[in-house]
Amino acid sequence: MSSETADPRRSQTVDRGPLAHGWVIVRTYVRLGVLNVAQYRGEFYVALANVITLATQFVGIAVIFANTSDLGGWTSAGLVALIGVYTILSGLIAMVIQPSLQQLMEGIRLGTFDFTLTKPADSQLLASVAVVSPAQALNIVFGAGIVGYACIRMGTMIGPLQWLYFCLTLVFGAAIVYSFLTLLGTCAFWWVKVDNILVVFSAVFGQAGRWPLAVFPGWMRVVLSLVIPVGLAVTIPAQALAGGLSGWLVLASGSVAALFFVASRAFWRYALRHYTGASA
């Protein structure tokens, strides 16, 4: 008791809870990412080009609404909000999820992942934030800007409850996308080369994720909500702003997120138990 109070610095470094420890890890990797940006400035232009790519999506929306006044119940402003949510989530994927998964797969193939396992922290967390490219944060900022612009164009007052639902479901959406990608990435422990599966995911997310679930026929809606839940992740937050959400939908989105997160966690543990190491 007396020795603990005698050396407060020691107690600070040792008695930190797992959450605080996790936070330190995340912060360290973000800092390393920032240092990397200074090294490869080209990445910044990549993010900037994605913003130009957004412009063609707006032209696309303009073309559609030159021919119709609503798309499956969505107005053009609502669709812009949806593009904003899509941009935020794709920015998150490009900033940390995708590059870290790429590193994980590379590490498994080369055997360097074994070093990650020796570190005294949660291995899934370490693998999930291993590479951060902060230039992609530009996408998140732009996505938020687009959402803001869409809200102004809608011209309706969005109540505080719907804003709360928006924030909640956006977090759920991020959790869904993260968990789903981690589930795919974890397959690398068996198949080593899963790049191609990730390509399929990017195609589904990049194509189907930019449109509201309402335009899809019934069975595809089920697939995009529960099997490859990218439609759910993007549409629900946008709907909070565009038309309002019921509490049940928030709950449903939260449950899907929780389900996928628990599944990704369990699958990761299972994979580690069966991992023998490429170098061994």
Add this chain to the structure above:
Amino acid sequence: MTAPSRTSLDGLEPAPDFSRFSWRALRQYYRGEFAASIAVNVAYRGSVGIWVVTSVIQPIVMIVVWRTVAGPTGTVGGYTASRFVTYFAIMMLVNHLTFIWLMWEFEWRVREGTFSPLLLRPIHPIHKDISDNVAYKVIGLIGILPAMVILILAFHGDLSGMDPLQLIAAVPALVGGAVLRFMIEWVLALSAFWMTKTTALNNFYMSVQTFLSGGFAPLSVFPPLIAAIANWSPFPWTQAFVANVAMGRTTGVHILSGYGVQAIWIAAAFGLLRLVWSRAVRRYSAVGA
């Protein structure tokens, strides 16, 4: 042991003279390289299959979106819901047969130095790329053709207006489109000689290309200004033109003038390709070397 030399008279086979262009040598090269490319694609049939799956997703989404816009009975830009299905199904095939992936590969080729052995060969590296590309297309067709039929059946595509003569006329259009797109995108790939990261440029190109080529929507649904911009660009002549001929929307003399536009763009792209290639090679210094 004497090293074989080009000037030796000791009964060794004379070294081939590559300073002159020889159709015979080129034909031999293509035969060998194509067989090798086919073998590679058959070996990696899993990857080819995955890519086929990916290329089906975009047309499905576009069909679903434009079907919603047109509604069950309406028309948009002359397209009913079931005409959109046919259009995007055909565009999927055209896209498969015309696209190249080399702009994603050149960055890696330059960075890792794998360009060096290609440059050392006494033949222009483009021939290997053409051969690889054609081989991939042939193997991929095994997946894309059934996928196209399934799309048309599953979403009830409308095949009226299609006839054998139009389909025959679409074949040269398809070849022209493939040649034109190959050249444009090969020049784009050459940007890797100047830039260490080409992803940004490629993403930008892809988004503009998809839009103007008719991959997002048939050109007739565009507002007049955007349609005009598209028609003055080379992109619709690589894809939408082919689909329009196949569907019987472009007929008669318009097909011939379309071939003409393709020929002009191909000539321009060929000139650009030669110019950029000669400069690119002079700039090349392999990172891995």
